[in-house]
């Protein structure tokens with residue numbers, strides 16, 4: 220099959236013919252219909268992710284059609300499915316208690332095993348897959364990727380965002396846009412922060428009540444003013460110290476910070492204003508992905524039109540354009556994400 224292989228950090232992915240994937244007993248092999256391109260892939264492409272090394276095939280945001288099913292998998296050839304990026308084992312205490320995102324035996328295609336920048340992908344633990352709704356195109360389904368699922372779980376499964384609360388979103392990339400759209404659907408008032416004017420106006424057009432340009436400085440103070448005392452929930456969606464601190468500092472007393480951005484840098488350490496956490500008695504949540512059992516709740520919101528995910532996907536590209544898309548993450552980006560929909564092109 221054809222695949223895009225990382226041979227050298229920060230160099231173009233190599234388009235190669237590689238062996239077809241092998242189906243596992245509890246898994247399926249999918250013909251990839253679409254695969255999202257994500258800032259997490261960029262982390263790997265620049266060499267910051269320990270599980271993305273030369274020889275790897277990236278791609279963790281995919282949907283596809285079953286072309287082979289293992290004897291223990293409950294899918295049929297021809298089924299169209301969508302995958303969470305975390306494929307939990309299903310058998311350990313974490314999984315059994317519904318917390319699949321902390322499964323210690325989890326597998327993540329694209330990080331440590333072949334991903335979906337390819338014609339086909341082997342997906343183990345196929346019980347994590349969800350049926351692709353008829354009304355959702357493969358491009359949009361892949362665009363849900365890790366971002367809409369992560370945003371859904373961050374707001375509803377972690378921070379318990381309530382209608383009428385103020386939600387601050389720091390960074391309006393793919394996950395930031397998802398947080399805005401879901402926050403609005405849940406009845407929250409949303410203020411967004413970014414450094415790209417085009418992304419701020421895009422967010423305003425999608426229902427953000429206020430947009431703060433971080434280049435003007437003093438982000439936290441301005442959000443405290445806009446929200447009349449601080450946001451109730453604030454989500455960091457970039458992974459750098461400046462936005463993490465702005466997120467903590469823009470909260471009102473007893474506010475909830477959610478760390479969604481994958482911390483950048485080789486050590487992923489950063490200096491945090493712990494005094495804000497202490498003085499305002501804040502809650503700090505980390506979150507990563509969404510347990511697969513929560514797909515029905517999210518897909519219902521999308522299928523019934525309560526959340527319109529169409530603004531998230533900005534462009535559909537061929538596999539050969541993936542390198543240029545990864546390179547583009549080096550600089551501030553226009554709104555929306557790219558999805559690979561032609562895996563042979």
Ligand SMILES: [Zn+2]
Nearest residue numbers: 308311314322
């Ligand atoms: Zn498990």
Ligand SMILES: [Zn+2]
Nearest residue numbers: 257259364365
């Ligand atoms: Zn992703």
